[in-house]
Amino acid sequence: MLQFFKYVLATIVGLFTFIFLFFLLIIGISSIFSKPDVVSVKENSVLKINMNQQILENSSEADPFMELLGEGSNQIGLVQLKEAIANAKIDPNIKGVYLDIAYPVAGMATLDEIRKTLIDFKESGKFIYAYGELMSEPALYISSIADEIFINEAGGFEFNGLSSETTFLQGFFEKIGVKPVIFRVGEYKSAIEPFIRKDMSAASKEQVSSYLNGISNYFYSQIAEARGMSMEKTNEILNMPKIHTPEEAVEFGLITKTGYFDQFEDLLRKKLDIKEDKSITYIELNKYLKAKKLVKEGDRNNRVAVIIGQGNIVSGKSDGSNIASDSWIEELRKAVKDDKVKAIVLRINSGGGSAMASDIMWREIELAKKKKPVIASMGDYAASGGYYMAMGCDTIVANPTTITGSIGIFGMLFNAQELMNSKLGINFDGVKTHDYADFPSLTRDMSSVEKGMIQSNVEAGYEKFTTKAAAGRNMDIVKLKSIAGGRVWTGEQGKENGLVDVLGTLEDAIKIAAKKGNIDDYRVAYYPKPKNQFELIMEKLENSSQVRFEEYFGSLAPEMKNIKQIMEMDKLQAKMPFDMRIQ
Template identity: 50%
Template sequence: MLQFFKYVLATFVGIIIFIFLSFFILAGIGTALSSEDEVVINDKSVLKLDLNNPIQEVGVENPFADLGGPFSGNDNVVGLKDILEALKNAQADVNIKGIYLKTEGPQAGWATLEEIRNQLTEFKKSKKFIVTYGESYSEKGYYIASVADKIYLNPAGGIEWNGLSAEYSFFKGTFDKLEVKPLVFRVGEFKSAIEMFSRQDMSEASKKQSSELIGAINNNFLKNISASRNIPVEELKNLADSLLIDNPKSALEHKFVTNLGYWDEFEGVLKKELKVEEKKDISFVGVDKYLKSGSKIKEGDFNTRIGVLVAEGEITSGDGSDESIGSEKFVKELKSIRDNDKIKAVVIRINSPGGSALASDVMWREIQITAKKKPVIASMSDVAASGGYYMAMGCDTIVAQPNTITGSIGIFGLIFNVTDFMNNKLGVTFDGVGTSPHADWPTATREMTEFEKSMIQKSVNEGYDTFTKKAAAGRKMSVEKLRSLAQGRVWSGIEAKENGLVDVLGGVDDAIKIAAKAAKLKEGDYRVRYYPEKKKPLDELLAKVMGDSEEKATAKTLGELAPYVKMYKKLMNMGGMQTRMPFEMVIR
């Protein structure tokens, strides 16, 4: 009888959970469908630009974000495209009186922030206000905040102002303990992607390029803040070196902020600026909501378009995913754009550290074919390195931001020998037969001969030779000069332009204008369309449900091992020939 009641109780609980989940799914579907309705923007509205969520090229909307419940854990991913479009529209919209920036700690790369900051500077030409309030500001957050007319800081908060840094992880000690032997094959003094497996610290070459790269990004960072806040660059450097911006009072004394105050004080000042009664709420409108309002700048001819093809993430073969660039999917999309007579020119928007050498070459070929039919311009975002640069070099013109990370022209190969690990740690051994001495080559389950290793290195050398020759042809420079800039070295956008690896410094809008001019189109005569097209809210909803379910199932099954499995999958993607940036770089 007790067992019977246990089954009844389990069934009852299952039904309750099913009803609970069904409610959220149906509510999300209702929200997704209703979100298509046009939004009305009231007079005296303020565009709220919340940059604290993850920012990528094209946004991903989570229909559950505002509902709470089991699928609301991830906030919306904000699209750079949407942010820039909202700022342009708001500049001319009489109902938008100004912008409120929420930018304590943006989750974006430096080139993405540069695009946003430049558009905010353009917005200021409208004579409308830009204000920001923060309990604290990271250096990335302050980079955006520094353009504001009024910068409010909580009296108990602070600003991070101690210079930029980049830290790398090394796994040689881990592999030594596991008795896993990484076999590395590379070309180029600076191709240090494999140092995480073969060293416990940075090589001198890696330190040199990292120091110069981060120095170039820091110089651009300080120059722009100096212009916005009217603080000399040398003073900004001294303040970072001496850690003098250590509390809100010092930030105010050194003109980093304009006011210290709490939210209610900031809100009160903003109400006076807007001439809104004290008892009434300020009409804040977010980017997603604003873009549904219909307050848009008039677009050009529907039959004349500039196509922007977004390539974001690591490069792989096949279809890829929302977080990677699949060569097969990319080729299919680009071919469709090429065959569409309404699209007169193409911008390839690249945000990628590279990946598979083969997939990179496949996409380069398709870009070359397209460039014979219509203008193709490369627009580099935060990073367009190695395989990302491989794509760009097939375009007519390359546009990069000053702080874009690019170059890394080089190739490496990586194979893991797991024989000792499997034998000594797990007790697993391997044996087999073949029709020739090298039938199982390349292999991870035995020690390869020196001859076999030399054949892999030969393949890497040939890949490097192909990469550099194609890059030299695309850049219209000698192979010798190109190789002096290659060696796997990364450059900032500024350095890349000085070296001839980039043509123009600017953002995606600059690339679109160059594409339009190349296609002999006048401003206002064309429309801009992004590809692949953004998923509809209902599709995003279903993808969200399925994605969360898979992730949670993996976490439940593997527990604390789940993050390591994710890392393992990433390592497996690095197998074979790679055109990948020489390190995982996060500058903060």
């Protein structure tokens, strides 16, 4: 009898699983073949933008699971965000923008692009109001151009400067009996420092201080200008220990008012000229993206293709979170073969990765630019392998706060002999046919000859990198090497030393591409195409392991993920000094 109930229960569970998966399949198929409804925008509406999310270069369609639950997404695409704001600028039914903003998750260049788009929106004469229960410095940077900046009077406020912190793992490896074996070229190529040191080297501190101060000067000068303050006064406030409350932020002119959300809405009603007992008509960003497009798209036969690359550079096929050479090259070749595409923009947001994958993509760019203009647009990062991709382009456009350069190569292996033998009691033995048949090995010390073999490969990779960079920049190799060595620069510094041609946004890069492609009336096409709802459903089912990974490691998940990436890396890496956290 117990066995009978066991089979019945299994059948019921299987049936429900089948129904659930069938339901998801129907949703996915209908999302592919159904024509999306155009959302109607009511008169006197306010575009509400929830900025408290991760901001990526390009986002997929709204997550169907989140929509079913009545919840929003936790990601925004920079492309979609700017398109919506540009459309709202000329939409007669949109009277202004409400920024729900406290802690946007984005790099400095991304924040700057959003801010510039909002400044352009204000040229229409429409208002921007910002409200947050608290406000971080990235939130203030965007909000500083708003007509009204409101913080909940019980909230918090951050205005104390920028810092960069690195996690060092030498002590951890010593405890578990693992020795990192390092190979590198360049005094500033400090990507390996977290594995072999317990603090920053003098060279690393020098370059981090240089680019951090460069970013800081730009970042706070923009806030100062928007709030009608001098840089001298701004720096004085930044060094004060007391700017932590909304009231103090109002006192020093950094925000306009404090209050609760109902008081903020009272202010909005006055601006919209509606009665106190009437509700404000908000339209959320995701819905507004489905509204009628008012911005002219241009001639469909003349296109500028923008190929977006974001994340770590690897070989093979992309999982959606990285720049994988095979997948990326496939998109580039599509653009080159498409007769409607007259020019190409490579949007790069990467701190690098595999040296081999970077070189393979560089070669494809060299072939592409023989047929069409190819312009590089740098996002938050275009360093090391990211710069490798950009250096061959006809023109390089960067944001003043872009992290770029880091022209260098390193290699890293691990010797886990002590861990295996002494800590775990595991030993290895074997035979080989030739002297180096077991090279490289993770379970024994490397000989000086073996180390020399890898170091020579690293040095050859560096020579290849610098030679190609010098050729791409039309720069003498001696001068190029003087600014290489793994040194990281801001976009502004890169413009001064010749690594960058133009300081500007993605839109500036698109305009340059169109001019070089001899087209005036054109439309912009983004690749790869964002995922549809069916693809999102399948991805959610496949990615449950990542959720378990983060739950298991908790706050250590980012560090364990970095170690996992290191273990999966190619032998040679063209990667930024380390994963920087500017806060």
